[in-house]
Amino acid sequence: MRLERNAPYWLLVAGVTLFIGGTLAAPWARAQGWSGATYLYQFYAPACHQLPARSFHLWGEPLAACHRCVGLYGGFLLGLLVMPLWPRWRDRLLDQPRRIVLFAVPMAIDWLLFSYNVAASRFLTGFVASFPLSALAWAAASDLYQRALHSWEKHYERS
Amino acid sequence: MNEASNSKLKPALLAGGAMAVVSAFQGLVQLAPGGSCLSVCCCGLLMCVGLLATYLYFKDLPPQPQTAYGDGALLGLMSGAIGAVLSTLISIPVHFLSMAVVGEQLEAKLEEARRAMEQADIPPAIEGFLTSFMSTDLTVTKLLFGFAFSLVLYSIFGAIGGLIGAAVFGKKGKPAVPPPPPPPTMVNE
16 A cells, blocks of 8 residues: 655644644643633543543643553554654565554553552553554545545546 | 445444444443553453444455555544544443442532632633533533544544554455456357
8 A cells, every 4th residue: 555645744744733732732721720621621521531640740730641641642653753764664564464452452451450560561551552543544634635626537537 | 425435434333333332331340440551451441443434345355465554544534523423322322320329429429529619720711611521410512522522532543553454454465367268169151
């Protein structure tokens, strides 16, 4: 599959950056006494337990996502930024996509060791699990973009 | 609606429905002592919607020359959005049911929080706004905000689940070629 750093790629990068930015903006907003902080925390709540004891802290407040979730989001973003530099690794992964399950194994083990895991292990295993997912997301965004372009071209040819 | 979106709608509806049932169950269980155990699954539960939808979609499809990542993401996104709509609808009766069971305990805890807020130095306008969120009443604003948040989050994580599903359940290989028609038979007269 030929992947380019085109509009959908940069849109994906911008979206993920914004998503991560929100988790960092929540503690800042709360530290400033801004009421919007409640909304930011509520926004991320359906996807994360947000336990303060299991979250990184900034400005004396917990982030809007736990260690593992921050690792997952961070790994995804870094993966997106690094994948264009590793085309052979990316193509091999896209050719045999079931391999992504292997990257999630350490996270699954860490999750099962609920009382024994530590902040670093939660963050790192989350990071490793989502890193290869970014290649799949890039391929999906490219695929959908190409299909949309194709259908628009067809539509204009007809009209 | 074309045939391709029709074939995606059924698995998306089934997975979204399953998601709504699980979230209703989660809403009830979380009120029980120690019931918040389900929230340790983080975004895993949300991704399961996309996984389930892609499993249902790909199980009947013949092998494709390339993994359909776009289809997986789209399917996950659809099922997440459907799940958000259904979860919000189900959350209304669940809310009234849970209030009937543990409403008094919850009201007491909220009263404590309100008292703590009165002691803090918060502007009156913001305090009034926060207090409206700290009640056990189900308001339209609360419902709309909850719906908007879950629509965005469920769709994002559903799409990621769909991607994983496409990678795991997508069948890769040469599409089956139909057998050639039998050669015409010559009849000697």
